[in-house]
Amino acid sequence: MSDLHAPLLAWYDEHARDLPWRRPEASPWSVMVSEFMLQQTPVVRVLPVHERWLATWPTPADLAAEPAGEAVRAWGRLGYPRRALRLHAAAGAIVERHDGEVPASYDDLLALPGVGDYTAAAIAAFAFGQRQVVLDTNVRRVLGRAVGGVEFPAASVTRAERDRAEAVLPDEPLAATWSVAVMELGALVCTATSPRCDACPVADLCTWRAAGHPAYDGPPRKVQAWAGTDRQCRGRLLGAVRDTDGPVHVSRLEAAWPEAAQRERCLAALVADGLLVRAGESAYALP
């Protein structure tokens, strides 16, 4: 499958988006911040927040010196605000354990809060040029189609999938560029709902296309409910605090989510998560 390499790398060279964390001058910290923000959040929404974040906190030590609540506030509406908390905690761990420098080793990265297999591999590859198996949703879909011949990969990463990704990964120094190129192809061409095979540099080699684009036939993929869920409730409550300076009286939170039992349950959960703190008898604030 090394036939995939040349056309894909050539395509990436011509079509890659100019993203701040991909520029030569981008620091490992910039890459790390981008990877946290891009966990389940599209690039276009990350761009302005990432820019402001790096301008405010150019190094891990700058962020670690702040209260966690400042990170939650700056996170804005990117979603999943516990990522802001974890990024803040990771910055603290980097100061504590790595002298303020983002570590380059996969194992050291994996040990940081909020860093799982994907993010550890991505930082090691994109910030430090290492050969790592980077398996995100894009890579999984592209390789699942091009090599595996299926429209969508399994719910969780399989051993066969990891072996396949390892098998097609070129040696250094091309490996990291290859990985970001596969991701970019998944993001721009080999998309989930409307792949543009006519624009794909490896269409001729694609197993799924050769088989006539067979439809997904695995177990039904979960659709997240939203209306009325705790996630919606938590979002409303945290949003009310995040968009206000200083403590917020419970009357404001009652207006944000009238249903009492769910509101109190979610407030307690937000406090337990460290996203909110009680401020006196009848108010809440960012930590």
Next chain:
DNA sequence: AATTCGTGGTA
């Protein structure tokens, strides 16, 4: 292994 955790854009 299956759930939980935000938000907003698109078809």
Next chain:
DNA sequence: TTACCAAGAAT
């Protein structure tokens, strides 16, 4: 309008 999806991690 509803359904689906977007560079996942933690439990």
